[in-house]
Amino acid sequence: MSPSAPTTNPTFVKIKPMSTHHQILVIGGGNAGISVAAQLLNKNKSLDIAIVEPSDKHYYQPAWSLVGAGIFNKAKTVRQESSVIPKGATWIKDAVSTFSPETNKITLASGNTLSYDYLIVAPGIQLNWNEVKGLKENLGKNGVCSNYDFRYADYTWECIQNTKSGRAIFTNPHTPVKCGGAPQKIMYLATDYFAKQGIADKIQAEMWSGGTRVFGVPKYEEVLKKIIEKRKIKFSFFQKLVEIDGKNKKAKFIGIGKDNEGVETWVDFEMIHVTPPQSAPDFVKQSPIANGAGWVDVDKYTLQHVKYPNIFSLGDASSLPTSRTGAAVRKQAPILVKNLFSLMQGKPLEAKYNGYTSCPVVTGYGKLVLAEFDYDNQPTETFPFNQAKERWSMFMLKRYILPWLYWNRILTGKM
Secondary structure, eight states: OOTTSOBOOOEEESOSSOOSEEEEEEEOOSHHHHHHHHHHHHHOTTOOEEEEOOBSEEEOGGGHHHHTTTOSOGGGGEEEGGGTSOTTOEEEEOOEEEEETTTTEEEETTSOEEEEEEEEEOOOOEEOGGGSBTHHHHTTBTTEEOTTSTTTHHHHHHHHHHOOSEEEEEEEOSSOOBSTTHHHHHHHHHHHHHHHTTOGGGEEEEEEESSSSSOSSHHHHHHHHHHHHHTTOEEEOSEEEEEEETTTTEEEEEEOSTTTTTOEEEEEOSEEEOOOOEESOHHHHTSTTBOTTSSBOBOTTTOBBSSOTTEEEOSTTBOOSSOBOHHHHHHHHHHHHHHHHHHHTTOOOOOOOOOOEEEEEEEETTEEEEEEEOTTOOBOOSSSSOTTSOBHHHHHIIIIIHHHHIIIIITTTOO
């Protein structure tokens, strides 16, 4: 599910006959919702599963960093939502308005009400563009770009090509984001491009981050710091982007750390790539199933809701304390499926999720560091070599193999 995706009038699709009750109701038709529904149906085709998703488009968002670097066709990152709905599932083309977990019901934007036996909440993350003054008005022009919106990912490439001198600013918000490495990936690709054009000494690349460090896992942070030092990229931590002045090409940051709290800084830019502040969707944050931070409140091992046992959640809107990535969803989905079947059969929930996530950090054209780690920030690597080293083979995995696996294996519930 993409916050930037177009929506149409709410309709019920493929309901024979129209039903207001479903055995399993899945909220969200993105990676998490589709893959978990497919896995459930692969194991039991008789299940009555409905997927609530308002968008008529489905996006492969991990490739947008490559689109922004001019090396991936944007058109290949989008398909019709109807083409990824698992066979046997009902697609309800509507959005959720409210949750009523005490009565096992949800209310839709259309005003219709649905009831369920089991609920899986996977609506994805919400991009809060309006939290930065002037951002929405300038996005896609005046050198203001973002790979976090399908409509503007290719404008990032235009900005990179047009930058010949001055400051190239990249931002990382103070909030959790989907794919925590993405704000840095485009920075590494841009600085690699500047070097290949022989203009790196004329451009000052800078990362203004709401975070506290380059990367949360020391093994991978070490190699990234060396790249940053070699390319003379400046990092400013504990910084919150609050305003964009596109006409004058200036960005305003406010310090949010102990030592710089409240300090305002205006920064000139030739281009600025913005990663917007993000949160759980409003309809989740304002519901009884959310924790204090607004995420769906689930046990971090079983993915079962801490208060309502017939509710599960996975993916970006869940409270799972791991990096929000598609790779994390790939490991979460089978855990959720096993535990849901156990619950349905009256058995203990024995499957445990260890927090596995992966961040393929593209560090340049033909170079990638494949970071894989768990809840304890311990590397959990797939391949029999040091993945903290920049490798061409891992870049090829990112560019060619992972997109194919996504459309053909992950969304079909086969991995």
